[in-house]
Structures are given as structure tokens and as C-alpha cells.
Amino acid sequence: MLPQIKIPQDVMEVIKRFKNNGYQAYIVGGTVRDALLGKENFDYDVSTSARPYEIQKVIPKAIPYGDFGTFLYVLKDKRIEITPFRNDAPGRKPHYSIVDSIENDLSRRDFTINSIAYDPIENKIIDPFGGIEDIKNKIIRCTGSSKRIWEDPLRALRAVRFMAQLNFTIEPSTLYAIKAKSPLLETISRERIRDEFSKILLSDYSYEGLNMLFLTNLLNFIIPELLEGMGVEHYNKPYDVLEHNLIMSKYLSKKLHLKLVGVLHDVGKPFCAEKKEYGLEFPNHHEISAKIAEEVLRRLKYDSKTIKKVIHLIKHHMFIFYPEDDLYKARKLVFTVGWENIYDLIEIRKADRLASGFPQAIGPGLSNLINKLEILQKENLHYNLKDLAVKGDDLIKAFNLKPGPLIGQILSYLLDEILKDPSLNEKNILLEMAKNKFLPQEGGNLNENRFNK
Known part of the structure; x- marks a missing residue:
């Protein structure tokens, strides 16, 4: 048995206002699906027989949102999207037509689990495509026909995303349609693909989602570089390079930059593989992986902050620290x-x-x-030049130096010394250390050549 649908009172009030003005209004789509699954929701979708200009009369504070006659009504802790009954043009281009019934509106939606409407005033569910039964059986199925999924090729990624988020199964006809028409994903903008891919990575079953992207050929149109790792075996791991990259997602927390690192951290291995007596080695693979990862992330239009973070982590993921290190x-x-x-x-x-x-x-x-x-x-230091009690200006004044490379060399030497012993990080001590290291015994100016001794 699925739980009862619970709708917050302020959302109920929106439905009442439409009904009191003579219009039909329903909670629809993913909102109903999540409610049936007992999931908490802060975003609500309302579909109504009111036309766009009528929506704004009923809800004056609602603002136009998007290209489909949709209005957004923001409450303190909720967002309500209000849309007229409509039928979208294929490909979800900015074109739609108004329809006269909720059943027609539901028929244009992607999957049966999203093609359910609920009237909270009359406590009435409208489910013309068997979505409730598919929710009970944990099945993702196209609404009406498997052709529905390719009216907007992004729906292929949405199917995988729902699978990864809900731990559902994609039914055979829908799965076949996804794989058969996977090349159509190339017609979708990189930004839309990026957003769905990120949601898959952040899902509870991200590894299963990534595997489904591979099995349906969708991965080939998102990160084809990963497929180069298929069959490239490690001599010291039970998985090839591709599976090792994908399986990392199981063990990383739900942070986008970490999930991206997991998928891409060894993407460069196939491009630097060297066959040795005991198997393949991958010299410098972290540097090559970082370079490829940067290309991938820029192609998918990730923001520069995320890219920088991911690249830095991939470059350093092979750090070495031994049991005896100090x-x-x-x-x-x-x-x-x-x-x-x-x-x-x-x-x-x-x-x-x-x-x-x-x-x-x-x-x-x-x-x-x-x-x-x-x-x-407990030392409360970042271990960088900003932590030094001595600055470049201090060296210039103390030793009558000119700005130049030598200042940086001295500061680097002093930083390395306080990494060995932070108690040395006092101005007088550091100046004395600089003097002893670089100043000739007989006096005079600092000797840059002594830095290398």
C-alpha cells in the first residue's frame, strides 16, 4: 500500500482559489509521485484549466516563468509552479498549445510515474496510464508509447536519473527506446546534459545509474573518454579501468566535485598504459587524467570553481604517505x-x-x-607563505635587498624550516636564519648562490 498523499495547507489554498474562480486545478507530476513515495517536497507543480492571463488574475503574486505559460508562486518555504493544461511541441521547443482536460495534459508527460494528477479538495486521483501501479512495482515506463521518450531526447537521461534516485527498474520497451535512439542525445545542449548527469551522480544509486548510462550507450555521448578504459586491465585490481572509475561513485559522499573526481580520476590511464612483465603500468596517469578531466568538464559547461577543484584533487589523488612518515x-x-x-x-x-x-x-x-x-x-597554521612571521618587505629592509627572485627563495627556505618546526615562526628567529643561510661569514650582502648549497 502506498501512503496517503499529504499536501500542505498553503498549497491547498492555491488549489481552492482556482476552484473558487471556476477553474479546475490539480497537483501533478513529480510532486504526486514523491508524495505517494512518502518523500518530503518543497516544490509543487499545479496544472489548471485557467489560461495564462487568468492564472495571474487568480494568483496576482505569481510571476511568468519559462516559455510554457508557466507561473512561479514563491511562498516562505515552498515554490509552486502553475501551468495551464497544455500539449508540448516535439522536442520541447518554446511552443505549446492549450488543451481542455487534465487527461490530455497528462498524456504529454514523459513517464507514467509522472503522469498522475491529484485533486486535494475532492481527494481524487487521476491516473489514466497506470502510474500508481508502476510506482508500486518500481517501474519506469514511457507514457503512452516508447516514442514519447524521444520527443525530448533528454528524457533518456531523466529515465536513468529516476532509476538512480528511486532504485526503480526501466521496463524493456522504454529501455530499448533509450538505447536504440541514444545518438539523438547529441541534439541536446551541453548544459541540459550536465544538469541531468550531475543529478545522476548525486543520486542514492549513482553507480547503478552510471552503469545504465554505459549499457544504453548514453555515456558515449556524455564522456566518451571513459569508454577507452573498457577492457584495460589492472594487474593489481579485480576491475578494468572503466569499471574502477564507475565503481568509485559507490564510496564517495554526495558532493558533486567528489563524484566528478571519482568518475574521472583515472580516465587518463588508457592513454599512458605501458605493458610490463607483470601487467600494465600507468605512469603519470594522474596528470593525464587531470588534463582530460578539464576538457570533459569544460565541454559539459561546468563552472570554473568546480573544474578547478576537481582538477586539483585529481592531480594530487596519488599522494604518498607512509606509516613511518613524520x-x-x-x-x-x-x-x-x-x-x-x-x-x-x-x-x-x-x-x-x-x-x-x-x-x-x-x-x-x-x-x-x-x-x-x-x-x-592544533597548530592553527595553513602552512603557506602567509603564515610566515617574516614578509618580503621585512627581508628587503633588514638586508638592504632589492625586490626579485631571491626574496621568494628565502621565503620558501624559511617556510620549509617552519614546516619542520613551527616554533621557529617568530620574526627575529626567521631573520637570523635567513642571515645565517645566505649571508657570507665575512659580512656583506646576501649571497644568492648559497641558496643551492
Whole structure:
């Protein structure tokens, strides 16, 4: 038995206002689906017999939204999209026609689970395509005909997204239609593809979603570079490169940049594979993967902040930390990757181990690093040049220097020294260290050549 549909009172009031003015009005689409599944909702879709100009008369604070006669009504903690009964043009171009019944409106929707309407005033459900039964059986099925999915090729990705979010199964006819017409995905904008792909990555069953993208050939029109890893075997992992990349999604938290790292962290391996006596090696694969990942993310129109974050993490995901490494090595690592990234890298390493067949996420070296980081947090330093008690101007004044490369060399030397011992980070001590390192014993100016000794 599915739970009863519960609609908030302020949303009920919107329905009442339409009915009191002589119009039909229903809660529709994903809102009904989620309510039947017992999921909390903050976005509500209302479909009404009112025309667009009539909608605004009934709900004066509603504002035009999009190209389909839709209006948006924003409450304190909810968004209500109000749309007239309509029939969309194929391809969901900015063209639609008004229809006279809720049944006609439901017939143009993508999947049966989204083609349900609910009248909360009369407590009446309209389900002409068997959506409730498909929800009970956890099935994703095209509304009316499998051709429905290719009226807008993005619906293929939506089918996979619903599968990944709800843990549903795509029924055979719909699945066949997705695979048979997968090349039509090329007609969809990169931004729309990006948005659906991101939702798949952030779903509860993202790994299953990624596998479905592969099995339906959709992945070939999103990140074809990943397919190069199919059949490229690791000598020390039970999975090939493609599956290893996809399976990482199982073990990463729901943060978009982490999920993208998981999918793309080893994408460069097939392009640098070298056959050795015991199997394939992938020298410098993290650098090559970062370069390919950047191309992929720019092609999919991800924002620059996300791209920068993902590339940085991929470049450093092969960091090394041994069980015997000391605090200096831990500080050097934090200096290299930043505090803002170190725990992401630890999560990536843990996921990488599990996706490589290791029974435990944390090995001795990683355990040592985690323990060392707990100690370093108490030092309250970022381990970069801004932390130094001495600045470039201090060196210039103290030693009568001119601005130039030597200043940077001295500061780098001093930073490395405080990575070994943060207690040295006092202005007088650092100036004395600079003097002893670079100033000849007989006096005079700083000697740049001594830096390399």
C-alpha cells in the first residue's frame, strides 16, 4: 500500500482559489509521485484549466516563468509552479498549445510515474496510464508509447536519473527506446546534459545509474573518454579501468566535485598504459587524467570553481604517505594541497582503495596521516607563505635587498624550516636564519648562490 498523499495547507489554498474562480486545478507530476513515495517536497507543480492571463488574475503574486505559460508562486518555504493544461511541441521547443482536460495534459508527460494528477479538495486521483501501479512495482515506463521518450531526447537521461534516485527498474520497451535512439542525445545542449548527469551522480544509486548510462550507450555521448578504459586491465585490481572509475561513485559522499573526481580520476590511464612483465603500468596517469578531466568538464559547461577543484584533487589523488612518515611530511602535504582539500583527498583515497578491491578503506599509511592531521589542527597554521612571521618587505629592509627572485627563495627556505618546526615562526628567529643561510661569514650582502648549497 502506498501512503496517503499529504499536501500542505498553503498549497491547498492555491488549489481552492482556482476552484473558487471556476477553474479546475490539480497537483501533478513529480510532486504526486514523491508524495505517494512518502518523500518530503518543497516544490509543487499545479496544472489548471485557467489560461495564462487568468492564472495571474487568480494568483496576482505569481510571476511568468519559462516559455510554457508557466507561473512561479514563491511562498516562505515552498515554490509552486502553475501551468495551464497544455500539449508540448516535439522536442520541447518554446511552443505549446492549450488543451481542455487534465487527461490530455497528462498524456504529454514523459513517464507514467509522472503522469498522475491529484485533486486535494475532492481527494481524487487521476491516473489514466497506470502510474500508481508502476510506482508500486518500481517501474519506469514511457507514457503512452516508447516514442514519447524521444520527443525530448533528454528524457533518456531523466529515465536513468529516476532509476538512480528511486532504485526503480526501466521496463524493456522504454529501455530499448533509450538505447536504440541514444545518438539523438547529441541534439541536446551541453548544459541540459550536465544538469541531468550531475543529478545522476548525486543520486542514492549513482553507480547503478552510471552503469545504465554505459549499457544504453548514453555515456558515449556524455564522456566518451571513459569508454577507452573498457577492457584495460589492472594487474593489481579485480576491475578494468572503466569499471574502477564507475565503481568509485559507490564510496564517495554526495558532493558533486567528489563524484566528478571519482568518475574521472583515472580516465587518463588508457592513454599512458605501458605493458610490463607483470601487467600494465600507468605512469603519470594522474596528470593525464587531470588534463582530460578539464576538457570533459569544460565541454559539459561546468563552472570554473568546480573544474578547478576537481582538477586539483585529481592531480594530487596519488599522494604518498607512509606509516613511518613524520609531522614534517604531513605539513608538506597540507602545504601542497591545502587544508581545504586534504580531507577530500583522504575520502578519495579511501574510495579508491575500496574500488580497487581492498577489504579496508584505511591502510597503515592513511591511518598515520589522519592521526598526524589531528595534531596539526592544533597548530592553527595553513602552512603557506602567509603564515610566515617574516614578509618580503621585512627581508628587503633588514638586508638592504632589492625586490626579485631571491626574496621568494628565502621565503620558501624559511617556510620549509617552519614546516619542520613551527616554533621557529617568530620574526627575529626567521631573520637570523635567513642571515645565517645566505649571508657570507665575512659580512656583506646576501649571497644568492648559497641558496643551492
